[in-house]
Amino acid sequence: MSYGQKVDIIDIDYSWGLANYVRAIDGVYLVTLFKSVVISIITTALCLLIAIPVAFYISFSSTKIKSILLVSILLPLWTNLLIRTYSLIAILRTKGHVNNTLESLWESANHVLNFFRLASYNFIGESFIPLSLMHNNFSVILGLCYIYVPFVIIPIYLVLEKIDRNMLEAAYDLGANHKIVFFKIIIPNISVGITSGIILVFIPCLGSFIIPELLGGADSQMIGNIIERQFKSANDWPFGSALSFILIYITIIILGVRYVYSKLYSRLYPGNIS
Amino acid sequence: MIKKKTSIELKKLNKRFGNITAVNDVSLEILENDFFTILGPSGCGKSTILRLIAGLEAQDSGTIIINDEDCSSVLANERPVNMVFQSYALFPHLSVRDNIEFGLKLKKISGDEIKIRVEEILELVKMVGYDLKLPSELSGGQRQRVALARAIVNKPQIVLLDEPLSALDANLRMEMQQELVNIQRNLKMTFMLVTHDQDEALSISSKIAIMENGKIIETNTATNMYEYPSKKFSAEFLGRINIIEGVSSVIDNQIVFNSDTFGKINLERNIKLPKDGVLGIRPEKIIIETEINKQKNRVSMNGIITNWTYYGDMSYITIELVNETKVYINVQNIHRNSLQELNIGKNLYASFDVNDLIILEK
Amino acid sequence: MSARMRHFTPINYTKNSALKLITLVFLIILYLPIINLIVFSFNDSKRNIVWRGFTSKYYEKLFENEMLFVAFSNSITIAIISTIISTFLGLTTAIALWKFNFYLKKYYDIALLFPIIIPEICMGISMLVFFSYISWPNFQLWPLSLSSIIIAHVSFIFPFVAIIIRARLSMLNSEILEAGQDLGANRYQVVRKIIVPFVNPALVASFLLAFTLSLDDFVVTFFTSGPNSVTLPVKIYSMVRFGVSPEINAISTLLILIIIICTYFAIKFLSKSNRELMK
Numbered sequence: 001m002s003y004g005q006k007v008d009i010i011d012i013d014y015s016w017g018l019a020n021y022v023r024a025i026d027g028v029y030l031v032t033l034f035k036s037v038v039i040s041i042i043t044t045a046l047c048l049l050i051a052i053p054v055a056f057y058i059s060f061s062s063t064k065i066k067s068i069l070l071v072s073i074l075l076p077l078w079t080n081l082l083i084r085t086y087s088l089i090a091i092l093r094t095k096g097h098v099n100n101t102l103e104s105l106w107e108s109a110n111h112v113l114n115f116f117r118l119a120s121y122n123f124i125g126e127s128f129i130p131l132s133l134m135h136n137n138f139s140v141i142l143g144l145c146y147i148y149v150p151f152v153i154i155p156i157y158l159v160l161e162k163i164d165r166n167m168l169e170a171a172y173d174l175g176a177n178h179k180i181v182f183f184k185i186i187i188p189n190i191s192v193g194i195t196s197g198i199i200l201v202f203i204p205c206l207g208s209f210i211i212p213e214l215l216g217g218a219d220s221q222m223i224g225n226i227i228e229r230q231f232k233s234a235n236d237w238p239f240g241s242a243l244s245f246i247l248i249y250i251t252i253i254i255l256g257v258r259y260v261y262s263k264l265y266s267r268l269y270p271g272n273i274s
Numbered sequence: 275m276i277k278k279k280t281s282i283e284l285k286k287l288n289k290r291f292g293n294i295t296a297v298n299d300v301s302l303e304i305l306e307n308d309f310f311t312i313l314g315p316s317g318c319g320k321s322t323i324l325r326l327i328a329g330l331e332a333q334d335s336g337t338i339i340i341n342d343e344d345c346s347s348v349l350a351n352e353r354p355v356n357m358v359f360q361s362y363a364l365f366p367h368l369s370v371r372d373n374i375e376f377g378l379k380l381k382k383i384s385g386d387e388i389k390i391r392v393e394e395i396l397e398l399v400k401m402v403g404y405d406l407k408l409p410s411e412l413s414g415g416q417r418q419r420v421a422l423a424r425a426i427v428n429k430p431q432i433v434l435l436d437e438p439l440s441a442l443d444a445n446l447r448m449e450m451q452q453e454l455v456n457i458q459r460n461l462k463m464t465f466m467l468v469t470h471d472q473d474e475a476l477s478i479s480s481k482i483a484i485m486e487n488g489k490i491i492e493t494n495t496a497t498n499m500y501e502y503p504s505k506k507f508s509a510e511f512l513g514r515i516n517i518i519e520g521v522s523s524v525i526d527n528q529i530v531f532n533s534d535t536f537g538k539i540n541l542e543r544n545i546k547l548p549k550d551g552v553l554g555i556r557p558e559k560i561i562i563e564t565e566i567n568k569q570k571n572r573v574s575m576n577g578i579i580t581n582w583t584y585y586g587d588m589s590y591i592t593i594e595l596v597n598e599t600k601v602y603i604n605v606q607n608i609h610r611n612s613l614q615e616l617n618i619g620k621n622l623y624a625s626f627d628v629n630d631l632i633i634l635e636k
Numbered sequence: 637m638s639a640r641m642r643h644f645t646p647i648n649y650t651k652n653s654a655l656k657l658i659t660l661v662f663l664i665i666l667y668l669p670i671i672n673l674i675v676f677s678f679n680d681s682k683r684n685i686v687w688r689g690f691t692s693k694y695y696e697k698l699f700e701n702e703m704l705f706v707a708f709s710n711s712i713t714i715a716i717i718s719t720i721i722s723t724f725l726g727l728t729t730a731i732a733l734w735k736f737n738f739y740l741k742k743y744y745d746i747a748l749l750f751p752i753i754i755p756e757i758c759m760g761i762s763m764l765v766f767f768s769y770i771s772w773p774n775f776q777l778w779p780l781s782l783s784s785i786i787i788a789h790v791s792f793i794f795p796f797v798a799i800i801i802r803a804r805l806s807m808l809n810s811e812i813l814e815a816g817q818d819l820g821a822n823r824y825q826v827v828r829k830i831i832v833p834f835v836n837p838a839l840v841a842s843f844l845l846a847f848t849l850s851l852d853d854f855v856v857t858f859f860t861s862g863p864n865s866v867t868l869p870v871k872i873y874s875m876v877r878f879g880v881s882p883e884i885n886a887i888s889t890l891l892i893l894i895i896i897i898c899t900y901f902a903i904k905f906l907s908k909s910n911r912e913l914m915k
Contacts, residue, residue, distance in 0.1 A: 050662055057659040060649040069659075071903075076666055078899040082854045082869050083888040086876050087669035090676070093880065097672065100686075146669075149662070165647060166363035169330045172350040172646040173357045174377035174428065181646075188367040207755020210854065214876060224757050231761055231859060241765060244758045251754050332645045350646045 029226065033246070036222040039137065040205035043144040044152075047201050048194065050145070051152035055193075058153070059160040070157075073150050081147060085214050088143055092133040092215070099130040135217030143211040148204065152197035159193030160186075192265070195258060203251050223247065278305040280342070281432055281464040282327065287336035289322055296322040297333070298488035304432070304466060304481075309458050311467045311496075313475040313512065314485035320468045321360075323485075324434045327466070328357045341431045351380075356425035357434040360441070362417045364409040370396075370420050371405035377428040395427045398457060415446045422454075426461065435467040439474065451478050472512050476500060484508040500556075506634045509554050515632070516560075516601055518553040535599040539573055541628060552634050557604040559630040562591070567625040574625035577601065582616050589616060593624055670892070677885035694886040704887060707871035714782050714857075714867060715850040718789035722846045725790065726797025727839065731831060733798070734805040735813070748799070751792040760859035763788040767860065774862060781864040788860045789850045796849065797842040800906075804838035805831070837905050844902035848895050 058069045076084065091097045106128040133139055163186070171181045187194075209224030216222070223243060230240025282304040289297040296319040304310045312320040325331040327338060329350030338345050345353055356377065364373055371392060378388045396402045399419040409417055418438060425433050435454075439447045455478050458465045469475055475482050476496055483493040484507070492499070492508045503509040506517065520533030522541075531539045531553060539553070567574040577593035580600070584607075591603045603624055607613060615622075649655055680691035698704055732738075733745065751759055767784050775781045808831070816826045832839070854869035861870050868891060875884050 050658070053655050053658045054662050056649055057655045060647070062650075065650075069663075072663060072667075074903075075896065075899075076670065078848060078852070078895055079670065079892050080852050080854065080869060080872075080888070080895065082873055082876070083673070083892060084670065086872070086880075086884060086888065087673040089876070090672060090880050090885075091669050146665070149666075164361055164363055166359045166361050167365060168647050169328075169350070170357065170359055170363035170424075171365070171376070173328050173330065173353075173355075174424070175351045175380040176376075177351055178646075180380065185365060203753065203755055207757045209757055210873075224755075227757055227761060231764060237765065237768075240761060244755075244761050247755050248758050251758075255753065330646060 029243070032221055032226055033223050036206055036224075039141060039144070039220075039222060040202050043141055043148065043205050044198055044201045046141065046145050047149045047152045048197065050149050051156055051197060052194075054149075055153045055156040055160055058157055073153055077150050082210055084147055085143055085211055088139075088146060089134070089214060092139055092142075094130050094132065094134065096133070098133055102131065103128045134215060135220070137216070137220045139215040140212050140220045140222070143215040144205050144208065147211065148201045151200040151204075155196035155200065156190055156193040159190045163189055192262070195261065199254060199258060203254065206250065207247050278307065280304070281306045281308070281340070282466070283337075283339040284323070284327070285337040285339070287323070287326060287338070288334045289319075289326060289331060290334055295319075295488045297326065300336075300488070300490055302483060302490065302493070304464060306464055307462050309455065309465045309467070309478060309480045311469060311475045311479035311482050312485055312490075313469060313472065313482055315511070316470050318485045319488040320485050321436050324357065324436050324466065324468055327353075327432070328355055328434055329353045330357075354431040355434055356428050356430040357436065358421045358425050358438045360437045362409075362421040362441075364417055364420055364424070366409050369406050369408055370401065370412070373409070373420055374405075374424050374427050376424065381428070391427055395423045398426075398460070399423045399453075414442055415450065418442065418450060422457070426457070426463065429463075432464040432466055435465060437469055438467070440469070440471070447474070454478055476512070482512070484511055486511075501632075503554075503632060504635055506552060506554070506636050509632060509634050514557050514602055514604075515554045516557065517634075518555065518631075520553070522551070535595065535597060536573055536575060539628060539631070541631065550636050552636060554632040554634050555626050555630060556632075557590070557602040560601065560603045560624050560626045562603060562605060563623045563625060566623050571628050572625045573628060574623055575601070576621070576623055579616060579618050579620050579622070582618055584613075589613075591616060593622070673885050674889045674892070677882060677889045679882060682882065694882045695890075697883060698886055698890070701883075703866075704868075704871060707866045707868045710782060710865060711851055711868040713779055714785050714789060715847050717779075717782075718786045718793060718850045719843060719846040721786070721790045722794040722797050722850075723839065723843050725794040726842060726846075727801055727832075727835070729794065729798040730801035730805055730835075731827070733802060734808075735810065748795045751795050756855040757859075759792055760788075760856045763791070763856060764859040774864075776864060781862070784860050784862075785857055785865055785867070788856050789853065792853075792856060793846045793849050797846055800842040800845070801835050801838050804835050808834055837908050841902045841905035844898045844905070848898045848902065851891070851898075852895055 054073075058066055058073070061069060089096070093099075133142075167189075168181055168185060171185045176184070206222075207224050208222065209228045212220055212222040212225055213228070216225075223246075227240050227243045227247075230236045230243065234240075280303055282302070284300055284302040287297050287300045288295075298319070300323060302323075312323060314320045322331060326333050327340075329345070329348065333346070336346070340354060365376065368376070374392050374395060375388055378391065383391075392405070393402075396405060399422055401416065401419050401423065404412065404416065404420075409420065412420065418441075421438070422433075422435075438454075439450050442450060451474055454465070454467075467475075467479065476499075479496050481493065482496050482499045484491045484499070484505075486507055492503065492505045494503070499508065500512055503512065509515050510517070518531075518533045518536055518539075520531050520535075520539075522529055522531045524530070529541045531541055533539060533553070563574070566576070575595055577595040579591055580594045581590075581592035583590040587607060589605045589607055591605060593601050593603065595601065601624060605616075645651075675687075677694060678690050678692065679687055680693070681688035729748070733741065733748075738744075763784075767787075772784055775783060812830060813826050816830045817823075821829060852869070854873060857867050857870055858873065861867060868887070872884060872887060872891075875881070
């Protein structure tokens, strides 16, 4: 019963044509698909950049602090995605907290300048211009990172925990400094966790539609938004299905690459796969 | 004899972990070419000393002098010492060769020299032909050899070995002990080993320090540590011993030890006994006889065999004296026929030479 | 002197100030929006940007809002029913995968992971297409109107349950079942008296987890819900599209609270289950 829905019934008039797929790789949709991939790659890279140091810090903390940190990382994971995205809006919008804080900073700076009778020179602008932090690509990437960083921290933390601390000490003992230990010893040994993290972020990022819908603007539509529109407003179900199957194919390809990678890895390092 | 150079000197080293004092005011001097062993029960702080020397822990106070240079605050990666870890700590993603080259490359040694040194070391540890294998493809003994090679290839001032043989099975351990000694003699390097295994300490070290609760109890050469220990703890920790308690007194210029169990023992020695000192006698120094031994210098006692453990070459016997004192005796099983005499319940005499008695401080 | 000395212990990375700073800033950014959301649900201002004093009027308003109440009761109903079905299905799947070796078992294993791995939106639309293809009737009568959402939820939740229970079952030696039968238990007694008590902590944990997943789900529900079956997250979504308001803050805070409580107990039971296995 539960797998029935995955059978390839995508066409309402059941003409087994590839027309919808051809349309999917045509012009504007291809651009959106490409853009979704680029946004997902940037998000994944940023997530890694944040997750590795944080996972590092957690892994080397004392047992008590470690469990507190882990729970604080896990808790937002269980908070509704929609609510978390909404909570970002309140912070980022034009009359949100970031701009509000910046505005009060601007005002106090203006007061100081007034005090020195320098305001008429307009060093900091005639009036406060709020930053547009919403409805652009920046906000989409920020939102995706905000939601998905914990997903990368967890797998990296798990492999870091398995690393023999003596091995790191042995590297220092043999004359390595922090940089060499990090790049030559730690990174190769946590690569499994890093690839898991990449997959856990990249796939949902690619298929996300709430975040670009709520935080993005007209030019930051992702493939998820187009799929959603086919079903909710444009009513072109076959085309929407074709697009979503492209997503599933990408997912399968990524998992396939990962499978081959782990096979190669376990052949290279037998008994070392985690 | 020329005095050997000091390789490492520790001065009043202290290290605490929370409420536990791991290293308590330890001072040690290790000479060049020594095979120095710290022996102690687990958790006595012996591994911490190695980690302090390697720079993997920071001491709370005290000085570490390596090759006449104060290394107390030198970073771990800049100290001229290398360590063999208990878990071997080989880099799992690097081949045997890459593991061994790791330290040399960091020292910016030329490629040709690295090649020569790696070949030499592979031969020395009998790992020629394994250089492209990964650690996960090696057996425990082979990993051990690689870990050793990885440390000694850098020609450090001192090689630190943290219970390196504890993960090996008994036969392999014996073999590796012998090899360690050979390698150390061939290379004329200073080795510092930490172990809780008394046999290992005795068979491979030139010097032994016995440690308990963060303190060094006694330091001596291996044979003297067994034959002439001065502390009760070290005598009991290194091998088995029968302890004889009592009070000493001087009669006719000679020390007479009035023991609770053996009566009066004339020590035939004119030395001062430490306050509340005790006597000890090793089990193998006691022999079994059918009659009382009235020779000069011999202490003879009468008892019943209560336990007999047979080890093939040896028999461990316990006899109980009339006053219920237990005496442990080790006997070589020289004749097959004599085994029949060692029945439990048999009444016999046991005697030892007073010159074999060890005087111990509590 | 001791401070300088402690500094050079090589692998004490927690003393590294850069790492400390990144972690701290990360945690602040992670929690700031959520805390802001909760705090401003008590703010006595529609503008929702400056603190104007404490009020609980938005919570009172929630209870007067009939639409929200309907959405909330829909969510709870869906969560309860789909949790019960998922737990039962997950348990039986786990037992089957653990006990029996059958044709294509390996592929069934992978198929089980599929709903978890593929993008949620694909799961959602595939459910939508599925229901329209089999012409699932559009019930008007409550709770039958929720049936399609419940089926959709069950199909992506029960694999989670199966995986959690299987992890625990893998620790149970299958000879135990034979021992049970040897001592006179029949097949059902074996399941009831041996397997279920053994997996009980995992069962409770996955029950709570399933409840959270169902209550929390937006994407799959969004595609399978109709006008008669609005759930709380779907209702929140339609409100969010009109911008920030204290009512959304209030209802979100309530949802977060329910989910945190469920998750807390789920983790508690899971760690209890793990601790028992360590012994």
